[in-house]
Amino acid sequence: MTTLIDGIGLLYTGDPECEEITDAALVIEDGLVAWTGPAAQAPDADERVHVGGRAVLPGFVDSHAHLIFAGDRTAEFQARMSGESYTGGGIRTTVAATRAASDADLATRARSLVEEMLAQGTTTVEIKSGYGLSTEHERRSLEIATTLTDETTYLGAHVVPAGVDADDYVRLVAGEMLEACAPYAKWVDVFCERGAFDGDQTREILNAGIKAGLQARVHANQLTEGPGVRIACELGAASADHCTHLSAADVDALAGGETVATLLPGAEFSTRSPYPDARRLIDAGATVALATDCNPGSSFTSSMPFCVALAVREMGMTPLEAVRAATYGGARALRRTDVGWLRRGARADLVVLDAPSYVHLAYRPGVPLVHQVFQAGLLL
Numbered sequence: 001m002t003t004l005i006d007g008i009g010l011l012y013t014g015d016p017e018c019e020e021i022t023d024a025a026l027v028i029e030d031g032l033v034a035w036t037g038p039a040a041q042a043p044d045a046d047e048r049v050h051v052g053g054r055a056v057l058p059g060f061v062d063s064h065a066h067l068i069f070a071g072d073r074t075a076e077f078q079a080r081m082s083g084e085s086y087t088g089g090g091i092r093t094t095v096a097a098t099r100a101a102s103d104a105d106l107a108t109r110a111r112s113l114v115e116e117m118l119a120q121g122t123t124t125v126e127i128k129s130g131y132g133l134s135t136e137h138e139r140r141s142l143e144i145a146t147t148l149t150d151e152t153t154y155l156g157a158h159v160v161p162a163g164v165d166a167d168d169y170v171r172l173v174a175g176e177m178l179e180a181c182a183p184y185a186k187w188v189d190v191f192c193e194r195g196a197f198d199g200d201q202t203r204e205i206l207n208a209g210i211k212a213g214l215q216a217r218v219h220a221n222q223l224t225e226g227p228g229v230r231i232a233c234e235l236g237a238a239s240a241d242h243c244t245h246l247s248a249a250d251v252d253a254l255a256g257g258e259t260v261a262t263l264l265p266g267a268e269f270s271t272r273s274p275y276p277d278a279r280r281l282i283d284a285g286a287t288v289a290l291a292t293d294c295n296p297g298s299s300f301t302s303s304m305p306f307c308v309a310l311a312v313r314e315m316g317m318t319p320l321e322a323v324r325a326a327t328y329g330g331a332r333a334l335r336r337t338d339v340g341w342l343r344r345g346a347r348a349d350l351v352v353l354d355a356p357s358y359v360h361l362a363y364r365p366g367v368p369l370v371h372q373v374f375q376a377g378l379l380l
């Protein structure tokens with residue numbers, strides 16, 4: 001069964017070899033991209049969908065989201081908008097609400113966020129634990145996450161839970177809790193930050209995770225210029241996330257290595273913090289991804305289009321760079337080659353915009369421009 005999508009005004013393929021095609025078409029076969037090129041050269045297909053000159057791009061790859069939680073932190077947000085600063089201390093509020101929630105409640109909330117994301121063009125999402133902070137609650141958070149995505153991340157090292165000794169907790173996270181969680185996780189992550197986990201603790205937990213068969217990613221340099229980025233690069237992490245406060249050596253390490261710099265502008269928006277300097281990273285040669293960081297504390301947005309708009313307006317990215325970071329960049333940050341671009345053999349995840357160009361994602365912020373979403377070739 002083949003489907004020809006034609007009448008594409010502008011196709012952003014995300015494939016560095018041929019990134020944009022005007023007056024384009026695309027053929028889907030068995031859920032995969034079988035052909036892309038100028039509409040005039042399109043092959044025949046079993047069925048045809050005409051998109052009326054609209055722009056098409058790959059489904060967004062949201063490589064950083066915390067979707068397993070209960071409760072709400074509206075009051076904390078309001079206090080911040082009146083001048084309070086974000087410290088991460090509110091994480092414990094969400095931990096209490098998450099522990100009190102049933103499995104069914106957590107699953108329903110997470111599923112509705114994934115659906116919200118899909119409606120906004122996100123066809124691949126990473127989901128972290130991190131609001132359980134005990135062996136039982138981290139394990140069940142990850143088990144629920146596995147029902148929604150293959151990209152699951154063990155974040156037992158989010159903060160030290162109230163009333164627990166930090167050294168005891170690091171031992172638990174790198175020992176018994178890891179053992180219980182590893183079967184449900186692809187990734188291990190640590191919030192490396194003053195008030196969360198220091199450099200030595202971060203190394204210990206990431207190394208234990210790697211030994212257990214997980215791959216590393218790090219919450220790094222969000223609130224202060226700490227050792228997170230350096231450790232991520234040293235340990236060959238797929239991604240260093242946040243990257244808001246970087247030294248020249250951090251930028252060099254990201255530019256010279258394989259670790260993607262994942263930028264999360266929803267967090268800066270929602271915490272009134274300075275945005276990361278994407279221009280500096282891109283000019284140095286780093287691979288940049290954009291993700292939502294969707295969570296009830298620092299960034300309660302599920303919208304990749306919103307993040308693209310912020311990246312263009314606030315972070316010195318061109319619309320092309322921002323769209324690339326939200327698709328191809330996200331896929332690199334998850335070490336995936338089957339998503340994030342529309343080249344032959346990739347999964348046919350596509351977003352049809354009610355606009356002639358992807359530029360409108362930034363040019364028309366806040367406007368629901370996603371017209372249609374295909375996931376693995378199926379129109380949702």
Ligand code: NIG
Nearest residue numbers: 088091191267293295297298
């Ligand atoms: O990535 N910074 C650490 N973790 C989340 C926020 C979690 C929260 O405040 O609930 C983040 O921004």
Ligand code: FE
Nearest residue numbers: 064066219293
């Ligand atoms: Fe995060």
